[in-house]
Amino acid sequence: MGKLEVIAFDADDTLWVNEPIFIKTRERLESFISPYVDINKLEKKVYETEIKNLRLFGYGIKGFMLSMIESVIELTDGRITGNEIQQAIDLGKEMLEHPVELMPGIEQVLETLKDDYRIMMITKGDLFDQESKIARSGLAEHFEIIEIVSEKNEETYLKVLKRNKIDPSNFLMIGNSPKSDILPICKIGGRAIHIPFHTTWEHELISHHEKNGIEYEELPDVSLVPEFIKKLEQH
Amino acid sequence: MGKLEVIAFDADDTLWVNEPIFIKTRERLESFISPYVDINKLEKKVYETEIKNLRLFGYGIKGFMLSMIESVIELTDGRITGNEIQQAIDLGKEMLEHPVELMPGIEQVLETLKDDYRIMMITKGDLFDQESKIARSGLAEHFEIIEIVSEKNEETYLKVLKRNKIDPSNFLMIGNSPKSDILPICKIGGRAIHIPFHTTWEHELISHHEKNGIEYEELPDVSLVPEFIKKLEQH
Numbered sequence: 295m296g297k298l299e300v301i302a303f304d305a306d307d308t309l310w311v312n313e314p315i316f317i318k319t320r321e322r323l324e325s326f327i328s329p330y331v332d333i334n335k336l337e338k339k340v341y342e343t344e345i346k347n348l349r350l351f352g353y354g355i356k357g358f359m360l361s362m363i364e365s366v367i368e369l370t371d372g373r374i375t376g377n378e379i380q381q382a383i384d385l386g387k388e389m390l391e392h393p394v395e396l397m398p399g400i401e402q403v404l405e406t407l408k409d410d411y412r413i414m415m416i417t418k419g420d421l422f423d424q425e426s427k428i429a430r431s432g433l434a435e436h437f438e439i440i441e442i443v444s445e446k447n448e449e450t451y452l453k454v455l456k457r458n459k460i461d462p463s464n465f466l467m468i469g470n471s472p473k474s475d476i477l478p479i480c481k482i483g484g485r486a487i488h489i490p491f492h493t494t495w496e497h498e499l500i501s502h503h504e505k506n507g508i509e510y511e512e513l514p515d516v517s518l519v520p521e522f523i524k525k526l527e528q529h
Numbered sequence: 530m531g532k533l534e535v536i537a538f539d540a541d542d543t544l545w546v547n548e549p550i551f552i553k554t555r556e557r558l559e560s561f562i563s564p565y566v567d568i569n570k571l572e573k574k575v576y577e578t579e580i581k582n583l584r585l586f587g588y589g590i591k592g593f594m595l596s597m598i599e600s601v602i603e604l605t606d607g608r609i610t611g612n613e614i615q616q617a618i619d620l621g622k623e624m625l626e627h628p629v630e631l632m633p634g635i636e637q638v639l640e641t642l643k644d645d646y647r648i649m650m651i652t653k654g655d656l657f658d659q660e661s662k663i664a665r666s667g668l669a670e671h672f673e674i675i676e677i678v679s680e681k682n683e684e685t686y687l688k689v690l691k692r693n694k695i696d697p698s699n700f701l702m703i704g705n706s707p708k709s710d711i712l713p714i715c716k717i718g719g720r721a722i723h724i725p726f727h728t729t730w731e732h733e734l735i736s737h738h739e740k741n742g743i744e745y746e747e748l749p750d751v752s753l754v755p756e757f758i759k760k761l762e763q764h
Contacts, residue, residue, distance in 0.1 A: 352657030356591040367611035377607035421656035422587030422679045444657045
C-alpha cells in the first residue's frame with residue numbers, strides 16, 4: 295500500500311440519514327392503501343418492482359416514486375384511483391424536500407481529516423437529488439472533490455480515480471454499503487472502512503460468498519475515523 | 530479571443546433527436562385520455578406541471594413521467610384509473626429505451642474535428658438517462674471529455690471548464706438551445722454556434738430582450754461546422 299493521500303466518503307447513510315426516509319414513506323403509503331390490499335405484501339412488491347426497474351430508472355427518489363405507483367396499481371388490480379396515486383406522488387415530493395439529517399460528529403471528522411488529506415465525496419444516485427441534498431447538507435465546502443455516479447462498481451471507481459489523477463494505493467473509501475463502497479475498492483487495490491448503518495437497503499447487502507477472502511476494516515461509528523486513521527498511519 | 534482548443538457539443542437535439550420523442554409520447558397519451566378530457570388542454574397542462582416540478586425533479590424522462598401522471602390526474606379530477614396510469618408509465622418506459630437517432634453526418638463531423646481540437650460533450654439532464662443514451666448512441670469514443678450536468682448556466686459552465694483546466698477564451702460550444710448552450714457561454718467569454726432544431730422545448734426558448742447585445746453564430750446544420758471553424762481560424 296502507498297501513502298494515504300485521499301479519503302473519500304459515501305454520502306447516503308454515511309454522511310447523512312437516507313434509508314429510513316424511504317422506509318417511513320413506504321409505511322405512510324401502507325396506511326392509505328390498506329383498505330385495498332394486504333399491506334404485508336407491499337414491502338416485497340415495492341422491492342421487486344424497484345429491482346425490475348433499476349435497469350431503466352437507475353437509483354433515486356423519482357425512480358422509487360414510479361416503482362411505488364406501479365406496485366400499488368398491481369396490488370389493487372388497477373382499482374386504485376387517480377386521487378390516491380396523487381397522494382403517493384405527494385409522499386415522494388416530501389422525500390425530495392426532506393431535511394438532511396447529518397450523522398453525529400461528521401463535521402468535526404471532516405474538519406480534522408482535511409488538514410492531512412484530500413477529502414472527497416463519491417455518491418451514487420440521481421444527479422439532481424444528490425446535488426440538492428449536498429446543498430441542503432451544508433457540507434459541500436468540506437470536500438475538495440465531489441463525484442456523483444450512476445453506479446458504484448470497479449469500473450466507475452477506476453474512471454473516477456483516473457479522472458482525478460488518484461492512485462488506488464493512496465486512496466481510502468468510507469461507507470455503509472459493503473457492495474457499493476467496500477468490495478469494489480478492495481478489488482481495485484484501495485483501502486476501505488465499513489461503517490454499518492442500522493438499516494441498509496436489501497439490494498446493498500452481500501453474501502458471505504461475495505465477501506470471500508476480501509479483508510476490510512469495520513468501525514461502529516464515523517466519529518472514530520480520525521483516530522483510527524492516525525493509528526493506521528503509525529504502523 | 531484566444532486560440533480555439535476545445536470544441537464542446539450539447540447532446541439532446543444537437544447530436545441526436547430528443548424533443549420529438551417527448552412530443553410523440555404526449556400525443557399517444559392524448560389518444561387514450563381523450564374519453565375523459567378536452568385533449569387540447571393536455572399540452573399546456575403538462576408543460577405547466579413540468580415547470581412547477583422542475584425545482585423538485587430537475588430535467589429528464591422520469592420527472593416528465595411523473596408530471597404527465599399528475600397532469601392526467603388533475604385533468605380528470607382524479608377519475609383516471611390505475612390501469613390507465615400504468616399505460617402512461619409504460620409510454621415513459623418506452624421513451625427510456627427509444628433507439629437513439631443520430632443527426633445526419635454527426636460522426637463525420639466529430640471525426641474531422643478531433644484531429645485539431647479536444648472534443649467534449651456537455652449535456653444537461655438525468656445522469657442515468659444520459660449515460661444510457663451516450664452508450665446507445667455509439668458516439669462515446671469520439672469525446673475526450675463527457676460532462677453531465679443538472680443545469681446549464683454560467684455557474685455550471687465555469688465549474689466544468691475549471692475542473693477540466695480550460696480557459697473560456699479557448700472554448701467553443703455548439704448546441705440547439707440559445708438559453709442553455711449559447712447565452713451562458715457568450716457571457717463567460719467563450720464562443721458559441723447555435724444550430725436550431727426544428728422543435729425546441731418552450732422552456733429553452735429566449736426572448737429578444739434576453740438576447741439583447743449578445744452576438745453568436747448560427748448555422749443551419751451541424752455538418753457545416755468543420756468548414757465554418759476552418760474559416761473562423763483563418764481570420
